[in-house]
Amino acid sequence: MKGPLSYLQPGRNTKVSDQSETMSFIPGQPVTAVVQRIEIRKLRQGEHLILGFSIGGGIDQDPGQNPFSEDKSDKGIYVTRVTPEGPAEVAGLMMGDKVMQVNGWDMTMVTHDQARKRLTKKNEDVVRLLVTRKSLEQAVKHSMM
Amino acid sequence: MDNESQYSGYSYKSSHSRGSRKHRDRRDRHRSKSRDGSSRGDKSVTIQAPGESLLDAESTRGDDRDDNWGETTTVVTGTSEHSVSNEDLTRVSKELEETSPLECKRFLGPVLGGCLGLFALFTPLAFLVLPQLLWREALEPCGTPCEGLYVSLAFKLLVLLISSWALFLRPPRATLPRFFIFRCLLMVLVFLFVASYWLFYGVRVLEPRERDYRGIVEYAASLVDALLFIQYLALVLLEVRHLQPAFCLKVVRATDGASRFYNVGHLSIQRAAVWVLDQYYRDFPVYNPALLNLPKSILSKKMSGFKVYSLDENSTNNSTSQSRAMIAAAARRRDNSHNEYYYEEAEMDRRCRKRKARLVVAVEEAFTHIKRLQDDDPAASSHKHPRAVMDPREAAQAIFAPMARAMQKYLRTTRQQPYHSMESILTHLQFCITHNMTPKAFLERYVSPGPTMQYQRENGRGRQWTLVSEEPVTSALRQGLVFSLRRLDFSLVVTVQPLPFLRIGEEFIDPKSHKFVMRLQSETSV
Numbered sequence: 001m002k003g004p005l006s007y008l009q010p011g012r013n014t015k016v017s018d019q020s021e022t023m024s025f026i027p028g029q030p031v032t033a034v035v036q037r038i039e040i041r042k043l044r045q046g047e048h049l050i051l052g053f054s055i056g057g058g059i060d061q062d063p064g065q066n067p068f069s070e071d072k073s074d075k076g077i078y079v080t081r082v083t084p085e086g087p088a089e090v091a092g093l094m095m096g097d098k099v100m101q102v103n104g105w106d107m108t109m110v111t112h113d114q115a116r117k118r119l120t121k122k123n124e125d126v127v128r129l130l131v132t133r134k135s136l137e138q139a140v141k142h143s144m145m
Numbered sequence: 146m147d148n149e150s151q152y153s154g155y156s157y158k159s160s161h162s163r164g165s166r167k168h169r170d171r172r173d174r175h176r177s178k179s180r181d182g183s184s185r186g187d188k189s190v191t192i193q194a195p196g197e198s199l200l201d202a203e204s205t206r207g208d209d210r211d212d213n214w215g216e217t218t219t220v221v222t223g224t225s226e227h228s229v230s231n232e233d234l235t236r237v238s239k240e241l242e243e244t245s246p247l248e249c250k251r252f253l254g255p256v257l258g259g260c261l262g263l264f265a266l267f268t269p270l271a272f273l274v275l276p277q278l279l280w281r282e283a284l285e286p287c288g289t290p291c292e293g294l295y296v297s298l299a300f301k302l303l304v305l306l307i308s309s310w311a312l313f314l315r316p317p318r319a320t321l322p323r324f325f326i327f328r329c330l331l332m333v334l335v336f337l338f339v340a341s342y343w344l345f346y347g348v349r350v351l352e353p354r355e356r357d358y359r360g361i362v363e364y365a366a367s368l369v370d371a372l373l374f375i376q377y378l379a380l381v382l383l384e385v386r387h388l389q390p391a392f393c394l395k396v397v398r399a400t401d402g403a404s405r406f407y408n409v410g411h412l413s414i415q416r417a418a419v420w421v422l423d424q425y426y427r428d429f430p431v432y433n434p435a436l437l438n439l440p441k442s443i444l445s446k447k448m449s450g451f452k453v454y455s456l457d458e459n460s461t462n463n464s465t466s467q468s469r470a471m472i473a474a475a476a477r478r479r480d481n482s483h484n485e486y487y488y489e490e491a492e493m494d495r496r497c498r499k500r501k502a503r504l505v506v507a508v509e510e511a512f513t514h515i516k517r518l519q520d521d522d523p524a525a526s527s528h529k530h531p532r533a534v535m536d537p538r539e540a541a542q543a544i545f546a547p548m549a550r551a552m553q554k555y556l557r558t559t560r561q562q563p564y565h566s567m568e569s570i571l572t573h574l575q576f577c578i579t580h581n582m583t584p585k586a587f588l589e590r591y592v593s594p595g596p597t598m599q600y601q602r603e604n605g606r607g608r609q610w611t612l613v614s615e616e617p618v619t620s621a622l623r624q625g626l627v628f629s630l631r632r633l634d635f636s637l638v639v640t641v642q643p644l645p646f647l648r649i650g651e652e653f654i655d656p657k658s659h660k661f662v663m664r665l666q667s668e669t670s671v
Contacts, residue, residue: 054670061667080668112667119671 031108034140035100035130040091042125051119051127052086053079053093058112068096070134076100077107077115079131097131104128261332262309265339265372269298269365272346276361280354287359294362301369308376312384319422321415322612323619327382335375342368387412392622393642396421396429400635401436403429408644414628415618421639422610422630426601430594432635435560500555501592507551508584511544517581541575556591564600565591608632 042049057066059075068078079097082089099107102118110118119127276284350361387410394417397404405428409417518534535543552570556562577587590599612618613636614628626641 051671054668056668081670083670112669116669116671 033100033132034136035132036092036136038091038093038129038131040087040093040127040129042127043087049120049122050086051088052083053088054081055099055115055119056080058115059109060111069098077110093129093131094133097133099129099131101130102127258332261336265335266302266305268339268342269302269369272361272365272368275351276355276358283354283356284358285356287362291359291362294366298362298366298369301373305369305372305376312380319419321419323415326619331375331379331382338371338375386410391644393644394421395640395642396425397638398429398432398635399638400432400434405429409622411621413619413621414614414616414626415612417622418612418628418630421637425637426598427596429597431564431597431600433560433594434634497558500551500558504548504551504555505584505588507548508588511548512584514544515540515578537575537579540578541571545571545574552591561591561594
């Protein structure tokens with residue numbers, strides 16, 4: 001389900017900024033980005049609840065190999081693949097999105113395994129993600145101009 | 146399986162025993178083991194007459210010595226060094242009467258061994274010389290080959306002589322309770338060997354007056370060869386076989402739990418005992434009975450106990466159940482003796498460290514008062530007031546006074562005062578001054594309890610240990626064996642364990658195979 005566009009506050013600091021900055025991460029500075037809220041309902045397949053996409057990245061991974069990130073030192077969690085006709089695609093997730101929050105939990109400074117765990121909690125039926133992508137920023141920029 | 150010489154404890158006497166180690170007359174020792182009533186100083190149980198002090202030089206004496214020298218000492222002049230106290234006199238006389246009956250018996254073994262060795266060495270020469278003496282005219286002349294044999298014979302005899310001297314002529318260091326099987330075996334072998342050669346010689350050469358001299362010389366040369374081989378056998382059995390480690394011995398001192406592990410080879414129990422004792426004198430800190438027990442104040446609280454009355458009519462006096470009930474009750478009671486122990490230990494530690502700090506400062510300061518006189522400042526000493534030039538002893542006495550009190554207090558706190566008399570401290574100080582040691586080097590001896598070897602006083606009596614074992618002491622070491630070595634006031638318990646068999650495999654790593662990559666991005670589907 002596509003949610004309205006909203007300004008985000010990822011990481012720990014909540015700082016709303018008019019100016020959308022790049023998605024790169026400057027240590028010590030709050031990160032601001034334009035995000036989209038996506039709500040995905042999990043699909044039961046056998047005994048697993050699946051979401052229908054794949055993630056890559058994390059603070060324990062090598063950021064230089066991330067094909068979707070702009071800044072090759074970005075260690076955030078990115079969506080690397082979206083299963084066609086899966087719950088994620090239906091909800092509007094696109095390949096290359098950077099996941100900023102999952103159900104309120106921060107995803108910008110987590111290991112790969114922690115991210116996987118946050119997404120695959122068995123007692124949650126729906127995950128609400130905050131994702132960001134380049135096209136969002138540009139859309140906002142254009143709309144402001 | 147038994148190897149080894151007996152080591153006698155009277156080392157100063159046996160330094161001139163020339164016997165080869167092949168010969169110790171075991172039967173004497175064996176017989177005398179069953180004799181009691183004589184206090185002898187070797188490794189048998191001694192029962193001493195009542196009234197005689199059972200403490201010898203190694204166990205600690207009570208506090209009957211003068212501990213107050215720290216307060217009262219001043220510069221000591223040289224008169225006290227040469228006086229002999231009454232104590233010394235009685236000790237010396239006791240030593241004399243203990244050692245004198247033993248002398249001839251102790252030398253019996255080495256003398257026998259020496260005789261047999263010399264006999265064996267002179268036999269080839271006798272073989273060569275006898276025909277020449279007795280029927281020289283009838284002998285066939287034997288030219289160059291014989292001379293070659295003479296040369297080889299001479300060198301082999303020389304080698305035998307030198308190696309016998311190197312291997313066997315050593316002062317024994319311990320007396321073992323039983324026969325030493327390998328050595329007896331070798332003695333018997335040598336004797337039989339030489340005797341059989343003589344027999345053959347007597348029957349085949351002397352009787353018929355054999356004329357082939359070259360044959361005789363070759364016969365003598367073969368004897369020397371055989372003696373060399375026997376010596377090789379002796380070397381392997383007595384010296385080499387026990388070098389490769391096969392067992393791990395755990396040695397625990399029964400009184401305070403100090404323990405060490407040692408690797409030994411295939412030895413018999415008595416020989417292993419000697420080896421362990423050698424290491425004990427070097428490795429274990431000295432046994433100090435004053436450091437052992439919990440103070441009575443802590444322990445006595447537990448004993449204020451319950452009285453148990455049994456109300457049964459037909460109570461057979463079950464003392465065990467009574468005591469068990471008492472122990473159970475005492476255990477259930479909440480007692481804080483561990484608390485007291487902890488605080489007492491902490492307090493003791495603190496006190497020790499404080500005294501040590503004072504001692505270190507005092508010693509450092511004392512050492513600054515003297516310095517070594519260099520040869521090249523006569524000008525200074527002649528211009529200024531002439532300084533008294535002292536030898537090390539006087540210098541030690543001069544600087545001892547300021548540190549004496551701190552030293553005595555420190556020794557008393559660490560309960561070491563029985564081990565260090567004022568005389569010994571002065572001697573040590575003199576030693577350190579002579580060798581340009583720093584105060585820290587001087588204090589090294591007092592700060593930590595050293596190995597027992599450090600406190601040995603040389604007396605010829607030797608150290609008396611009793612080997613307590615359930616197996617016969619000439620049996621070989623094997624897994625699970627336990628024996629103990631007892632002295633008068635403490636004992637060492639030795640446990641034997643075999644060293645594990647090692648299976649070492651091989652893995653070859655190609656040096657070109659060390660390659661690295663960056664970590665991949667892993668992708669997980671959720």
